[in-house]
Amino acid sequence: MVEQWSDRWSRRGRMAASVTRPSRTPVEGLVSFNYGDPDADSLPLNEMVEAAEYLAENRRVDALGYQDPVRGDELNEALAEKLRRDQEIDATASEILVTTGAAGGLSLLCDMLIDPGDVVLADGPAWMGATNMFRLSGAETINVELDDDGLDPALVRTKLDELESQGTRPKFLYTIPTFQNPAGVETSLERRKGLAQLADERGLLMVEDDAYFDLRFSGEKKPTIYSLSRGGNVLFFGTLSKTIAAGLRLGYMVGPEDVVQTFVRGRVDSLRNSYSAALADWYLRSGKLQTHMEELREIYAKKCHHMLAALEREMPEGCSWTKPNGGFFCWVTLPEGCNAAEMLPQCVEAGVQYIPGTGFYSDGRGERNLRLSFSALNEDQIDTGIARLAAQTRAAMSVAT
Amino acid sequence: MVEQWSDRWSRRGRMAASVTRPSRTPVEGLVSFNYGDPDADSLPLNEMVEAAEYLAENRRVDALGYQDPVRGDELNEALAEKLRRDQEIDATASEILVTTGAAGGLSLLCDMLIDPGDVVLADGPAWMGATNMFRLSGAETINVELDDDGLDPALVRTKLDELESQGTRPKFLYTIPTFQNPAGVETSLERRKGLAQLADERGLLMVEDDAYFDLRFSGEKKPTIYSLSRGGNVLFFGTLSKTIAAGLRLGYMVGPEDVVQTFVRGRVDSLRNSYSAALADWYLRSGKLQTHMEELREIYAKKCHHMLAALEREMPEGCSWTKPNGGFFCWVTLPEGCNAAEMLPQCVEAGVQYIPGTGFYSDGRGERNLRLSFSALNEDQIDTGIARLAAQTRAAMSVAT
Numbered sequence: 056m057v058e059q060w061s062d063r064w065s066r067r068g069r070m071a072a073s074v075t076r077p078s079r080t081p082v083e084g085l086v087s088f089n090y091g092d093p094d095a096d097s098l099p100l101n102e103m104v105e106a107a108e109y110l111a112e113n114r115r116v117d118a119l120g121y122q123d124p125v126r127g128d129e130l131n132e133a134l135a136e137k138l139r140r141d142q143e144i145d146a147t148a149s150e151i152l153v154t155t156g157a158a159g160g161l162s163l164l165c166d167m168l169i170d171p172g173d174v175v176l177a178d179g180p181a182w183m184g185a186t187n188m189f190r191l192s193g194a195e196t197i198n199v200e201l202d203d204d205g206l207d208p209a210l211v212r213t214k215l216d217e218l219e220s221q222g223t224r225p226k227f228l229y230t231i232p233t234f235q236n237p238a239g240v241e242t243s244l245e246r247r248k249g250l251a252q253l254a255d256e257r258g259l260l261m262v263e264d265d266a267y268f269d270l271r272f273s274g275e276k277k278p279t280i281y282s283l284s285r286g287g288n289v290l291f292f293g294t295l296s297k298t299i300a301a302g303l304r305l306g307y308m309v310g311p312e313d314v315v316q317t318f319v320r321g322r323v324d325s326l327r328n329s330y331s332a333a334l335a336d337w338y339l340r341s342g343k344l345q346t347h348m349e350e351l352r353e354i355y356a357k358k359c360h361h362m363l364a365a366l367e368r369e370m371p372e373g374c375s376w377t378k379p380n381g382g383f384f385c386w387v388t389l390p391e392g393c394n395a396a397e398m399l400p401q402c403v404e405a406g407v408q409y410i411p412g413t414g415f416y417s418d419g420r421g422e423r424n425l426r427l428s429f430s431a432l433n434e435d436q437i438d439t440g441i442a443r444l445a446a447q448t449r450a451a452m453s454v455a456t
Numbered sequence: 457m458v459e460q461w462s463d464r465w466s467r468r469g470r471m472a473a474s475v476t477r478p479s480r481t482p483v484e485g486l487v488s489f490n491y492g493d494p495d496a497d498s499l500p501l502n503e504m505v506e507a508a509e510y511l512a513e514n515r516r517v518d519a520l521g522y523q524d525p526v527r528g529d530e531l532n533e534a535l536a537e538k539l540r541r542d543q544e545i546d547a548t549a550s551e552i553l554v555t556t557g558a559a560g561g562l563s564l565l566c567d568m569l570i571d572p573g574d575v576v577l578a579d580g581p582a583w584m585g586a587t588n589m590f591r592l593s594g595a596e597t598i599n600v601e602l603d604d605d606g607l608d609p610a611l612v613r614t615k616l617d618e619l620e621s622q623g624t625r626p627k628f629l630y631t632i633p634t635f636q637n638p639a640g641v642e643t644s645l646e647r648r649k650g651l652a653q654l655a656d657e658r659g660l661l662m663v664e665d666d667a668y669f670d671l672r673f674s675g676e677k678k679p680t681i682y683s684l685s686r687g688g689n690v691l692f693f694g695t696l697s698k699t700i701a702a703g704l705r706l707g708y709m710v711g712p713e714d715v716v717q718t719f720v721r722g723r724v725d726s727l728r729n730s731y732s733a734a735l736a737d738w739y740l741r742s743g744k745l746q747t748h749m750e751e752l753r754e755i756y757a758k759k760c761h762h763m764l765a766a767l768e769r770e771m772p773e774g775c776s777w778t779k780p781n782g783g784f785f786c787w788v789t790l791p792e793g794c795n796a797a798e799m800l801p802q803c804v805e806a807g808v809q810y811i812p813g814t815g816f817y818s819d820g821r822g823e824r825n826l827r828l829s830f831s832a833l834n835e836d837q838i839d840t841g842i843a844r845l846a847a848q849t850r851a852a853m854s855v856a857t
Contacts, residue, residue, distance in 0.1 A: 057657075057658060057659040058625070060569075060627070060628065060660060061688070063569070064569060064718075065567065065570050065571045065574075067567050067568065067722060068569055068718065068722060071568065071722035072718055074721040074722075079524055090522070092522060095517040095521065096517075098520040100508075100511055100515065100516065100517065100519075100520060103508050103511070103512070103731070104508040104512050106508075107501075107504050107505045108505050110504070111501040111502050111504070114501065115501065116496040116497075116499045117703075118703055119500070119501060119504070119702070120493055120499070120701070121480060121491070121493060121697075121703070122480070123481075155556055155705075155725055155729075156727065158724055158725035161724075162723055162724060166466065167465060167466060167468065167469035167472065168466050170467055173466075185724075187724050188723075188725075191723070191724070224459070224464075226464065256458075257458060258458040258459055258461055259461060260461035260462075287462070288461065296522075301520065301522045302518075302519055302521050302522070302730030302734075304727065304728075317465075320472040320473065320475040321469060321472035321475075321592070322563055322592070323585050323586075323588050323589045324556055324557060324559035324560040324562070324589075326557065326705065327705075328556070328729055328732060329702070329703030329705075330504070330701065330704050330732060330735075331731060334731075
């Protein structure tokens, strides 16, 4: 009997079978709070035509050719300007690597830093997209608990010491400090300073994913951990998926030039999508991004407030939830005795869907939690969905008691 | 002294420093035969405007949102139709994975199949982009020599037996059967049948990269190894980079549905570029691709014949080169005693650049070879470049004798 090639997957290939990837195809009649998809009506289809016309009129053949992912000009330059203006990040165009979505950048980070058996620290709860990548790369994720003020550097320090006493040193700490996915909270200024200091003091790489920074609709703007650190120990990841369009697959990483250059050489498929990049470059330079971000903040503020009002109105006593100042997500805690994963099949039956909290921890925590995303839904859907969720929660509570 | 994170790269990260990635920025006065970049003047900037208008008029918001890389419709369906018509490949839309360029697909293949220490077989010479990926993934590449009829299954069989007697089984065989990069040759029908049979008989995965299939300007069309095999042992890789635009970063892999689905789960950043995909979908469905391919065949035929004539006219006796029926590349053999890598600095000084043959082997072969790409240059550049190359070859020959 000949051994078949298909019995000889790599370590990662064998793992791939165990990764869940729920379909993104909408189901008739089901209100899904699952995905952080942008508001569909506001997607800039017409502006993309304008951008394409600009590229054609100016015979920008480079936009349809192969391009290096790091350049001193074009989108890298436009992003450097945007980061200086909005995020107060001082970076040159050559310190910016344009990636295939932020996910492409984070995957590359895993390739460059993780060997099987490594340990990484992450928010608790943490975005499952990132922790899935860490797992596929062979790393174990240890969650450090968040509270309403985000990630506490004191808890990180304790965890580092504890691990060090066991001879383990995490490869990096992954955190979303602003409108965290899934928790919806933001890390306070004081704590950001503490995290920056900790990174510098311990030589710990801080991976700052700031996908939602530009979507603040209340509260005071806070500086990034990147801009608070002495430099070299924070890699900053951003995306245009939430503010222009996810379909363009454009993210970026900001870090020291030599780190950026090593990342570029780490994968042969790291060439940028030149056409997407040129469309986005036009969008940034024409000032459209600034105007569009203003519109988006209003759109998401309305959706978020509508959902918070619905939760307040519908949910039974004993439930609580975070009150986001921006972003796409809200984190719900059910009463003692409830289990969000166990409740899910009945919820789907009743026409509402969410992601259970346990998916955002690597250690079984989050049983009583669930993530709700309000970004893609309209007000009617939100009302219907929350009413269904509340009814199912009541049903579960009556069984629990 | 605190250990810094930057001293703790992964195996792959440490390797990244040793990968060379020459800049794609053109140098004034230098004729570069280095890159297989498409002809710039024919890039469809205006058609992209038409496609963008179509998407805007039809409110195709899905084209700016997140999309799964495998779908039963849209670009997958258009590609299935194209493959049936042009390549005689019979595949359903769900057997097609849209990737970030063919390079994205091949990288994913490495992730799914290669563990450090593995061995893979490849053409000799082989495309360095692919062998660089194999190396970054930790595999050793063993080259099986090509001749004017392409890759010989008998040589592959001998190599397999030899390796097996040492207890080694290659993870796959990587080959470009049509207008091979760098050699410019094509594998004969008889040999394609032999390779398909070998794959089925040995359970050996055949990775068929057919980037240049659509750019034939002479000779008879040959079936793919994929369509000649019983099925399941060949993965077919294609790209729209050469026939629409490299800047869209669209490639595709064709294989059994379960393999395709495992690949999708192997990386979290495998979501497709929805906007690029929708633009390309329009391009295929409108019939533009067919017309454009006809134009491109004429353009590249002219360039190739112009270069072959220049080689014939200029190069000293004792040099030989392949006579491509399509594609972008021609492979030159210099006379005994010449060394293409050693000659390169003087060539660059004299204003001409090529890639030395040793870069396409993992074992030091190819000393007397060099790759010339004619795809991106105009006739004047080709004339000037070949005259310079001929003069430098003469100079090297006079030193060698």
